[in-house]
Amino acid sequence: MGVTGFGGLFFRARDPDALNLWYRTYLNIGAGCSTGDGPANEWYWQAQGGPTVFAPFKADTAYFAADKGFMINLRVTAIDSLIADLAAAGIAAETRLDWDSPETGRFARIHDPEGNAIEL
Incomplete structure (x- = not known):
């Protein structure tokens, strides 16, 4: 097989520039962002x-909104700290005990400004 990983996620937005800025600001995702595993690049995360x-x-x-065709799931470290940072910025995070599992971890759900679900 020639596939070695996920190369990108592309989706429609009413205001792509504003949504891109939101993802960069609150989740450190988007062109120019880096997790520290390599240098930042102006074209990719x-x-x-x-x-x-x-x-x-x-x-x-019923796991995510019926009017949305996808939900983004992101691996995070220090989820409690991230939830606190998001709350301080006015971004509500929902948690449910039935979402958590010992095999995969703890989960929280937020929504971007266009209503797309993001599972952390």
């Missing part, structure tokens, strides 16, 4: 390697 789940859901799933 230098992400840290690790497992990636690629999983289509049933069309009628």
